[in-house]
Amino acid sequence: MSDTDWGAGTVAVVLVPDERGAISPWDLYELSVASMVFGIPHADLADPWYELRVCGPAPHATHGLEGLAGADTVIVPSVPDAVVEGRQELPAELVAALRAAAGGGARMVSMCSGAFALAAAGLLDGRRATLHHAYATELAARHPAVTVDPAVLYTDDETVLTSAGAAAGLDLCLHLVRKDLGAAVAGALASRLVVPAQRSGDRPQFVEAPLPEGGADPLGPVLHWALERLHEPLSVDELARRARMSPRTFHRRVREAHGTTPLQWLLQQRVARAQSLLESTDLPVERIGEESGLGSAANLRRHFTRTVGVSPTAYRARFTR
Known part of the structure; x- marks a missing residue:
């Protein structure tokens, strides 16, 4: 299409x-x-x-x-x-x-x-x-x-x-x-x-590491916490600390579960947040960069265009014409 x-x-x-x-x-x-x-x-x-x-x-x-x-x-x-x-x-x-x-x-x-x-x-x-x-x-x-x-x-x-x-x-x-x-x-x-809103295509087909006993997801709480704070500076060290893991273990667990690195996972979520804001608000691109955690308008345009394939302005136009 x-x-x-x-x-x-x-x-x-x-x-x-x-x-x-x-x-x-x-x-x-x-x-x-x-x-x-x-x-x-x-x-x-x-x-x-x-x-x-x-x-x-x-x-x-x-x-x-x-x-x-x-x-x-x-x-x-x-x-x-x-x-x-x-x-x-x-x-x-x-x-x-x-x-x-x-x-x-x-x-x-x-x-x-x-x-x-x-x-x-x-x-x-x-x-x-x-x-x-x-x-x-x-x-x-x-x-x-x-x-x-x-x-x-x-x-x-x-x-x-x-x-x-x-x-x-x-x-x-x-x-x-x-x-x-x-x-x-x-x-x-x-x-x-009743399914996840988005699973990246590069996520692995199967996870070799077993789930912890009881089926608990050790990443769930910290990733949910991060999703609520995408507009804030977030470091892998901080996320690992909140997950009570070493940065190396946290990196490995995220890659096993999501098929990507913690930093790439954050970038994917921030681009998704920017998409939602472009669709549902008339906020200027500069503000959307701040609200999504992507920073400046130039940084937003660079990451958004590389991930989505079109610029933020062109993406918004599809929903406002």
Whole structure:
């Protein structure tokens, strides 16, 4: 979706049956994820909301493959295991429809092994992509032109996005809402779905370190404390002290849990705060820099543009026109 088309649009989800015509449970799960995010109107958050098309074989679908034509976003959930294992070819008409949709300007998205379909259409060549880490070796072997990253939750190459399995698909869907309708709308929707408002795409797919006994999160209280004070100077040493950890241990725990360093986590949260303020207030950019903890207007512009891809002024314009 281009800047001029900023907002909700048509989302087409493509179901890929196995050789018997059956849809896998994972496919149906990921369809339900997309349906929860894009198929249930939330007019109080954004009006119009998305239009959802389910494309594929009856009785699950509302459209055939012709439903991909004109869609703003095309999502391919998991494909059958036989496709992943090389025992089943993807239908030629599906591959052609994916190529045509991409050529028509649609944003192409895969969940988990749906990446095999995008790869078969040549849409991942020269790009970084992810999927469930269990399938990464097979995808890389069959499609060497794809840079497969099995460690992250999702990737965003603007026009092509991919996610790992299960909950990562929901993370990616909320990421799409955040790109289309802003951080405030995505956060409100996440609250309704009772899930985290934002998990960075670079967060690891799995955490090797076990949780403490009792399931307590030792980082939760200190990170919540930091979120309430993003406008203040915050150091890693201070956060580590409040977490009752050494700076080295705190750094390691944050990286294990969030896939990034404490300083990068702070930067991500401050940019997210700036997004929310740009969407919901008319504060000048200088003030937003202060309120988000990014400092001067120049510093805000530098970090915001590098993270979000557009300047603060251009981002705000999308919500005020």
